Amino acid sequence: MSRLTPSEIEPKWQRAWDEHGCFAARHDPTKPKYYVLEMFPYPSGRIHIGHVRNYTMGDVIARFKRATGHAVLHPMGWDAFGMPAENAAMASGGHPKDWTYQNIADMRGQMKPLGFSIDWSREFATCDPEYYAQQQRLFIDFLEAGLIYRKAAVVNWDPVDRTVLANEQVIDGKGWRSGAAVERRELVQWFFRISDFSEELLEAIDGLSKWPEKVRLMQANWIGKSRGIEIPFHRVDGGDPIVCYSTRPDTMRGATFLAISAEHPVSRALAETDPDLAAFIEETRKMDTTEAAMEKAEKKGRDTGLKVRHPIDPTRELPVWVGNFVLMEYGTGAVFGCPAHDQRDLDFARRYGLDVVSAFRMPGDASEIDDVALVPPKTEIVSYVDHFTGITEVSSEAGIDATIDWFEERNLGTGQVKYRLRDWGLSRQRYWGCPIPVVHCPTCGVVPEKRENLPVELPYDEGNKPIDFSIPGNPLDRHPTWRDVPCPKCGGPAKRETDTMDTFVDSSWYYARFTAPHAETPTDLAEADYWMNVDQYIGGVEHAILHLLYSRFFARAMHLTGHLPARCIEPFEALFTQGMVTHAIFQTCDSSGRPVFHTPSEVEEREGGVVVAATGDPVEVIPSAKMSKSKRNTVDPTDIVNRFGADTARWFVMSDSPPERDVEWTDAGAEATYKHLGRVYRLAAEADFSATGDAAEDDALARAQARCITDVTAGIEGFAFNTSIAKLYAFTNTLSKSRASGPARREALKTMALLMSPFTPHLAEELWETLGGAGLAAEAAWPVADPALLVEESVTLPVQVNGKRRGEITVSKDASKDAIEALVLDDPAVRRALDGGTPKKLIVVPGRIVNVVV
């Protein structure tokens, strides 16, 4: 029996593709282009099975588009800057650069055996000086175009490690390494003016018709447009009014206090003479600002002693409080509290004994409000009597608009549209990132580096010795020669900016760089014009907000600075977010009840359940869990390739679940795939192509083949790879049962080889060669179904009686309605149901169904 040996054929065909340059992206104006891109990986060290799924999806598309006559760009690169490299350097003493490039080499070595049709000549890492030189040029262009500015912003400061911490490095208010209490420190940092684009980025979401609705919503919510009103509250002491922002001005009458941020100028001014308030503000500033911590934090406040007049009822004086829940960054840093209609305000009012006043009539009244606020629904009509505006019986939403108008007419406030989106802080006080190419000069101020001096390259050593990452602080800050440089403008002594860029900057334009990875400018406009936009972008939903929003902003900024054509401001034409690959967790407990995790190879199935092979202890099996090293349920793609070959791994990750859903990796499934591919191989290797057969069998096979072409193609085009694969299984079954002649069989197998080639490219080549196909399957044209073969001569129609299936009839494809009706009425099941009578109604849907209503 012939056997499929992936370990032999897979390297063989990969070499053949290389030698033919099959996957080089060639700028060919005579062809339609297609740019397929998977989100590039972070070089953590090993690829995981989720990468395999991600890149296989892209590869299926890439190979399919190539076969349908497109010039395809399918590149790969590395998102290579970031904290893990520095952490590794701190932990084991190496250099982030060496660690990163070693990981890239390892992961490339793992990816190549998977046979992805990638143009490796375009590969780059974002930590290549050639790449970040161009990123620095973009920075300078953006800076000169006014898209970047500096301002003070608060960071998490670890006083022991003398470093800024990312939110994820702050654990319970303490630095993750030092354990020291984290301080809040204000630093002057660089920002992109992304919030200037809020409205545009929001409006353009409508045009992203090939993006998942879910992602579009998440982006819209993140931008967070709100319509509200700014209302000055006049101080009783005659000081400057305190301006509040509110999106619920309809609840204005119920305002009983003002809450201002601890950072509000009024708070700061009062704190100078009020030590108690100053202490409270200090306490608030130390608060953990991560969302989770803020949620748990108690709502606290301090009475400032100030009073303001209610804007509509000046006889009412409202106390002004400093609240730890009011953010200076949003709105005006001051809000009015309406305890009757807002739960948070009610909690606050109850805690500090503030008044509760109802703004309008709803079921219930202020006197009945206990601990639950009466929150008026926004869209439903409420019984609504505003005591000032006289607006009655409208929904809150309409009431809000009417109230804003009412206030504006009387000059009491101004309608304001606000966005939740804040400017993007790009400064990072770290070594392993793209240096920000500016110099701080005592006479000239902030001076951009001269373009001809780019890149500002990261120093590999610290003077004459290796960089010691175990010393607290950013090595760039203490570097003897790198930091101190002459001013590019006046030539006087100056200091280089030692902050580096957020790694999101690196990934915000790499897609454009792939179109001309070695250009001496960030992009080559001719190449960008040909290849952009990305026709299909594929990646995890975890990047649905930040990465995609930043990229959309960057594309606009690159257009404004002349690096991208105008039509590229939305760089991703279609987006697909794929599900995870999951795997069962095998768990037992140790003597003290702590969970112990086992790898699949440590457990086995016995009668009565799964047990630890060595001890026989029963194992709890948790199905479909996210893969993680600590749970020991990861699957190493290299192991799978070694055991079964790349084709099996590729086929399996595409076969079981729809691509947007999670798929569970099972060994049984992988083994079954391997067996199936062997079966297909034998069908071709052991076929007798000189055999004769009867014409009817040949015709039936040709029809099945045409059907299969249509169905597999539709599956690929519709991102339903699992259904394409199901159709290929079905066609295999048809083929192995068929008694068609040798030549018909050969045709069917050749078609199947090509239809399988996006999924199992190596096996496809092997089949293609065995079957005498010309050239390489990777370069062959996609099969086209003969339309004549798709038309069936006769059709089987199900016959329903009152909507329940009772039988079926077979008629020729162009049977008349009358003929069908006659046949139906003669059907025994129908006759039984009619019991001699006539049907009330007879519905014939040609080619579909017949329904008899009695």
Added chain:
RNA sequence: GCCCGAGUGGCGAAAUGGUAGACGCAGGGGAUUCAAAAUCCCCCGGUAGCAAUACCGUGUCGGUUCGAGUCCGACCUCGGGCACCA
């Protein structure tokens, strides 16, 4: 709290408003074999029945329709996202 999804056999799932469960896994039976592996064939939602067949069945309850897994309304459960955002 708000915003999105999703609920179909033992499991992963399929199904332009038109035969629910294609295809795969697991399971059962058989062939081949001294035996096994590999391979091949058959069965496989539930209940009743020797069978033909009948009834039930896509989270729950209603509605629209000749006909609903699919459309509409309410609810339940699970998953994801977001939020002291005023």
